[in-house]
Amino acid sequence: MELFDQIVAFCKEHPIQGALYASLFTWGLTGLGASLVFFFKKLNRAVLDGMLGFTGGVMVAASFWSLLSPAIENSPGEGFMKVIPSAIGFALGALALFGMDKWLPHLHINFKDNEAEGVKTNWHKTTLLVLAITLHNIPEGLAVGVLFGAASTLVGVEQTEMVIAAISLAIGIGIQNFPEGFAVAMPLRRQGVSRRKSFWYGQLSAIVEPIAAVIGAVAVSFFVPILPYALAFAAGAMIFVVVEEVIPETQRDKYTDIATLGFIGGFIVMMSLDVGLG
Template sequence: MDIIIDYFQSINPILAALLATLFTWGLTALGASLVFLFKTMNRAFFDGMLGFTGGVMVAASFWSLLAPGIEMSPGEGFIKVIPAVVGFTLGAFFLFGLDKVLPHLHVNFQMSEKEGIKTPWHKSTLLTLAITLHNIPEGLAVGVLFGAAAAGIDGASIGGAVALAIGIGLQNFPEGFAVAMPLRRQGLSKWRSFNFGQLSAAVEPIAAVLGAWAVLTFEPILPYALSFAAGAMIFVVVEEVIPESQQERFTDIATMGFIGGFIVMMTLDVGLG
């Protein structure tokens, strides 16, 4: 692992953010590729993985984003937390706006429950867009953290950025499968189901590069940018991930998955950061 961290420290932070999110995209594709091997998806396993996703995102929001953002903010007391409050609020409202505008359908929901602007788009497109909505703040978070570490900001490190990419990659694996398998059951070919599954993470490298570039170009926005990514991720967890995991009778499994995801992400961030 030290070799990997040393390598990322030696390259341009924007390139590092790109490579890290290509890794997370790759794990999404790997998850989607399971559609070539299986015909059905075990619901208990899936709900557990959804819970795991939520745990990873919540832990990353605090350990990788909010805590460094507060630490690098100037001032003391209530003044010190202002950038985190502003950034967190803006991030949540940004995802709130996307959620209301972008047509999408959550996994495990019926077509009558699709959200966003009304369109005649097929279910495959709507499912892909729902997971894409998850992945925007994840890619942004990785990029912002690589940019913050490269700028030498206290509380941000390349190890922490690598840990965040690993954690996001782990929870992306079931997301790819979660899109591909329902589409396969609807009659799409294995290849089309796979392509829709992996395509949902294509936005992560784009968001990561934009995030890294923004904080390197406008360094004073760093505390706001880190908190912005955290607010966006928490919104996704509360509005989408947790409700999706509570649709069936496996709520306890989903809850324990959440606990496991939180522990894994916290351990990665503290151990590598």
């Protein structure tokens, strides 16, 4: 645990750098998952649905254990008043992703070409698939950054706990990013895209995570009063993505049970990381 303690100490001293490094880690695992396209010719649909279900489970668990719970704990007041900042932030996060979903052209995995969402465009299907996963990754990066930024506003044991929560979240998101990278690269390969380009686009889908993480960390570090709103905002964005993007992608075939089991597994993994490391 000495290495872990050193990482925690570094992140307490340099929370914004911690957010950057943590999100680079999650991006790297996306690339690692996408690299499997060099070793496999196809991806079984049942495996894909299970992976997507796992992703959804991690995101839902993270939304509560890593984001909403600390948002409420760090809100002033008692009773219903204590929940108001989290409720407002949660709603704003969902609305923000709702707007992006309506505006950004994208195509979900397992969906047909004519089912693309967002502004109508002639962009290639490859681009639309990558943008769909990019939508997943924006709130994930933001969530990591907000937690690291939150740590900079605290002291003592509370700061340590927040840093550990941020690291736990980064690990959880990184774990689910691995199959997500594979889930992006393989459909592209199946459409005739070269292995190298499939890998490139697969890892590229997570490039927004470091950007969103740094923005979230800086915002919370310099505007402390927005902390509970920012934590809940990230949670609302993640829940919207799960309900609007991830779950529908797993319900297109006959493997819904596998997707459900994957969801439960992802939830357990993220819950265990957050509670266990905390």
